[in-house]
Amino acid sequence: MSRSWWRFALLLFSTAACILAQRGRGGGGSSPVSPGPAELVVRGTVTLAGGMPAERLIRVDRNCGGRTVNSVYADSKGKFSFDLGVLDTDLRSAGAAISNAGPITVASQNTLKTCVIRASLLGYHPQAISLEQAAKKPNLGDLVLEPIGKPAAPLLSVTDSDVPKNAKKDFDKGLDEAAKAKWQDAISAFEKAASGYKKFATAWVSLGMLQTARGDAAGARKSFAQAIAADDQFAAPYIELAAIEAGAGDWGKTIEYSNKAIALDPDSFALAYYLNAMANVRLVNADAADKSATAGLHVDQDHEYPDIAYIQGLLLASKGDQKGARKQFEDYLAIAPNGVNAAVAKQQLAELPPGK
Numbered sequence: 001m002s003r004s005w006w007r008f009a010l011l012l013f014s015t016a017a018c019i020l021a022q023r024g025r026g027g028g029g030s031s032p033v034s035p036g037p038a039e040l041v042v043r044g045t046v047t048l049a050g051g052m053p054a055e056r057l058i059r060v061d062r063n064c065g066g067r068t069v070n071s072v073y074a075d076s077k078g079k080f081s082f083d084l085g086v087l088d089t090d091l092r093s094a095g096a097a098i099s100n101a102g103p104i105t106v107a108s109q110n111t112l113k114t115c116v117i118r119a120s121l122l123g124y125h126p127q128a129i130s131l132e133q134a135a136k137k138p139n140l141g142d143l144v145l146e147p148i149g150k151p152a153a154p155l156l157s158v159t160d161s162d163v164p165k166n167a168k169k170d171f172d173k174g175l176d177e178a179a180k181a182k183w184q185d186a187i188s189a190f191e192k193a194a195s196g197y198k199k200f201a202t203a204w205v206s207l208g209m210l211q212t213a214r215g216d217a218a219g220a221r222k223s224f225a226q227a228i229a230a231d232d233q234f235a236a237p238y239i240e241l242a243a244i245e246a247g248a249g250d251w252g253k254t255i256e257y258s259n260k261a262i263a264l265d266p267d268s269f270a271l272a273y274y275l276n277a278m279a280n281v282r283l284v285n286a287d288a289a290d291k292s293a294t295a296g297l298h299v300d301q302d303h304e305y306p307d308i309a310y311i312q313g314l315l316l317a318s319k320g321d322q323k324g325a326r327k328q329f330e331d332y333l334a335i336a337p338n339g340v341n342a343a344v345a346k347q348q349l350a351e352l353p354p355g356k
Contacts, residue, residue: 023101027218040084045075046119046127049147054078055160056121057206058145059179064115066336074119075179076172078190081119084134114337119143122236123155123268126302148299149268157201157227167197174206186210194226201230205237217244229335235261235269242275254279262295270300274308281311290315306336310345322352 003068030142033052058074074080079147117134120126124145134140147155163171174189190207194200208223221244227237242257258276261269264318272295280289296308329345334341 002355017155023075034285040138042082042084042117042134042138042140044080044117044119044143045144046078046080046121046143046238048124054121055172055175056156056202057175057209058121060117060119060120062115063118063128065338066340066342067340069115072181073175073178075174080119080179082134084131101138117327119145120304121145122239122271123148123265126304147268148270148301149265153246154266155235155268157205157231157236159199159201159231159234162197163200163203164197167193167200167203170196171200171203171206174203178210183210183214187214198226201227201237204230205234205240208240212240212244217245217248220244224329226302233264235272236265239269239272239275242272246275246278251279251282255283264342266295267299270296270305270308274311275301277308277311281314286315286318306332306339309335310341313345313348317348317352326352 005226008098014323025036038090044060046058046060048054055076055078056076058073058078058080059071060080061071061083062069062084072082114130116128117131117140118126118128124147127143127145129140129143143203149155168192174186174193177183177186179188181187187207187210190203192211194207197203204223204227208220208227209278211217211220211223221241221316224237224244227234237259238261242261244256245251245253245257254275258272258279261272262276273292277289277296280286280292289311294309296305297312300308313325313332314321316328317325326349329349332339332345333342339345
């Protein structure tokens with residue numbers, strides 16, 4: 001492994017905590033509001049395949065060129081409301097211009113085309129709509145999430161069907177409060193739901209996700225552990241724990257938890273492969289990292305985790321495969337031109353011999 005490659009690999013991991021924190025900050029956006037004269041609010045509903053109500057803590061992000069800018073959550077009925085008034089001035093003007101059939105500046109057009117509204121849930125294909133479309137049609141309708149792997153994959157907890165009515169009511173309240181960005185109220189409701197039915201694995205995971213987002217890693221670890229105790233065939237808590245340990249720099253535990261999720265279902269969780277590859281690179285396990293990155297690229301058909309391509313580029317460069325490395329860095333930049341590793345990927349491309 002070359003010294004040059006290792007230098008750039010370290011740059012990847014200096015940003016790892018940023019990436020993971022950004023992912024966990026699902027409540028970083030604003031709560032739904034009524035639009036003002038220069039504001040635009042888009043609305044929609046997230047459902048699972050087959051018309052099933054989501055009934056999960058589902059994030060809806062505004063992502064621009066590989067960076068999540070802000071997020072909201074869907075409520076207990078899958079409904080979400082996204083305030084585009086928080087966007088930069090030129091896009092707000094563009095939204096108003098579209099409504100009035102007026103001219104749109106080039107800068108606004110570029111922003112509209114490079115940003116998307118995206119609903120996502122572990123194990124499901126995300127659904128994304130460009131801001132260009134959203135600005136023209138603020139009622140986005142139903143965003144249907146289809147499972148990535150087999151229908152019988154461990155995407156949902158088997159304990160959900162046995163949840164008592166009171167616990168379910170508290171859980172729904174948690175979803176509704178999270179959708180309104182009332183974080184402490186949401187956490188309290190999820191705590192009540194989980195304590196009311198100890199086997200309510202989905203409630204424990206939802207509680208842990210909000211605890212992670214609010215910076216309570218210790219509380220989140222306990223919640224995810226409770227979810228595993230309730231249903232050890234449910235993949236989500238293993239992946240969430242792997243993400244926490246990656247953010248903390250505990251690469252051994254990152255590998256342990258991500259491996260468990262991959263073993264449960266090797267075809268559905270690109271995030272597990274991403275975290276596994278990142279941890280193995282950090283521990284200088286190049287072969288294991290390459291195996292995870294290769295599998296991750298195969299699973300991540302929706303390019304939800306473009307940094308897998310960046311990692312693969314580093315691995316190929318370390319092996320002297322300049323052509324393969326160039327392709328991966330170019331793929332990464334095409335998907336995430338504003339990604340946290342974009343500057344380093346461009347530098348790597350500049351240092352590779354042209355056309356090789």
